[in-house]
Amino acid sequence: MDYKDYYKILGVDKTATKDQIKKAYRKLARQYHPDVNPNDAEAERKFKEVNEANEVLSDDEKRQKYDQLGADWQRYQQAGGRGGFGGQGGFDWSQYAGQGGRGGFEGFGGGGFGDADFSDFFSSIFGGMGGPGGGARSSRPAAGQDYQADMELTLEEAYHGGPRTVNVNGKSLRLTIKPGVEDGQTIRLRDQGAPGRNGGPNGSLLITFRLRPDGRYVRTGSDLTMDVPVSLFKALLGGEQVVETLGGPVRIKLKPETANNTRLRLRGKGFPVYGQPGQHGDLYLRLQVELPQHLTDKEKDLLRQLAELRGETVAAPSA
Template sequence: MAFVDYYKILGITKSASEADIKKAYRKMARKYHPDVNPNDKTAEKNFKDINEANEVLSNPKNRKKYDKYGEHWQNGEAYEQEKQRQKAHQKRSQSSQGGYTQEDFSDIFGDMFGGGTSSGGRTNAKFRGQDYNSEIQLQLKDVYKTQKQVITVNGKNIRITIPAGVENGQIIKIKGHGGTGVNGGPNGDLYIQFSIVNNTKFKRDKDNLYIDVDLDLYTALLGGQLMVDTFDGKVKLTIKPETENGAQVKLKGKGFPKYRKDSEFGDLYITFQLKIPTKLNEKEIALIKELQKLR
């Protein structure tokens, strides 16, 4: 396997921080994304390389292996184990034969990854493929309902189902969609992290939603009807007389979908913010003064 410099692909140095890697990946991915460069084979290859580099370098554990073992990073631990096993074999051979033979010094990587069966009768070991990491950025409204989406990972299109109610920062695993196993070993897994952007006026806390609603002084004092927004439409509320500033009401089942629980929702909490009238005319001022005398 030829060595691929993932740092060079992303345009960063080996001392780059996790934030630097993330920033560089997003910049390069936007530049070479297939949607931006239709029918451009070079951009398509660059996009594939960028994703591959990010999948390795954005994972601290994989990055450490890559820095140490280079193109053999996926099987670094297995390499160390094989090296220790061969050292033990060499010591046993030395004690029984009085020295080492050329066969004892067979190329470790050749034995493990493509050298076939060695003279000692060892067969190629099977190794699990690498795990891939990807990030999907969505709007809050996008995860209010379950949806399907096609994502590109390492040059392959994968159709996934995104359950309603997924949270910001949540990671889900898609089994078997990582790197191909070595010598018939199992494939790795795909880990997808969700970045949920909330551009709505609602605040979300797990499956509950919160919103502030303006309430005019007269409705607060006398009571009445008020139309308020929920995440999926408007509802009419009955306001009790003498409702205080900061009073809160709960609309059961009007919150956000519960993750992987079909037809179950959290609650919506509405907090009333009293709006004091301004730019009063003379008659209004006189009436308020009269009320003040009564109180």
């Protein structure tokens, strides 16, 4: 039986933290997930390996046992494998074989795995998970695995929130999104994952929101920034301007001689603060003065007169 290097499978050091292991696992599980690689036997094999490695390294008890096994196995190999498993002066396998395990691991998108998906190496060490030499299944209650799902939203949908439907493992679930969710934010729906075993609780459904880019706005927390085009005449003489925002149209007043790139702050007109109904960030407006295009001869003549009044030298009228 070959030794499996779970650290190498996940691409992490032996000193890796739980967060580093979790991050590496998620990345690889997404990369090799059967839904992403349909009918790809090699990707399926790697997906199972990644899940198995995570099952061990994310559990303190299993990881400690596995690390001790690794040290003993290395000494056994350095000794030339004398004595075989459990032989005199060799590798004492009996202290590791078939001692049972917690069972259950975090899955992606409901890609559940059963006993047969664990290697002989895993089953021989931890038992209780099936496979040759695995022994009897643990009778302890175990939580069901968590399911993962992504939900794509426009910035406007994230602003307003509201009811949405997500399909996981052929099951349609309806949920209400709170206004103000952020890109990459994950919520947990308890009891919507895989069924628990031996009376254990069901797993959860973890939904991660992915917000589509919106070229109109720059979002910083609950604040929004947007560019507002303003005509040259309103910038010079002042006036009212209607600004279309995510919360509806807003009317602003421009002072005479408003400069290009002037920044205005509209308090409470930004993005909703997640989980705090009625609270919003601020909306910042960057005023972009636009020059008039396609001037008529009369308009050009009037602008020349204005330039002369200001002492400016401009091009003479074309013949």
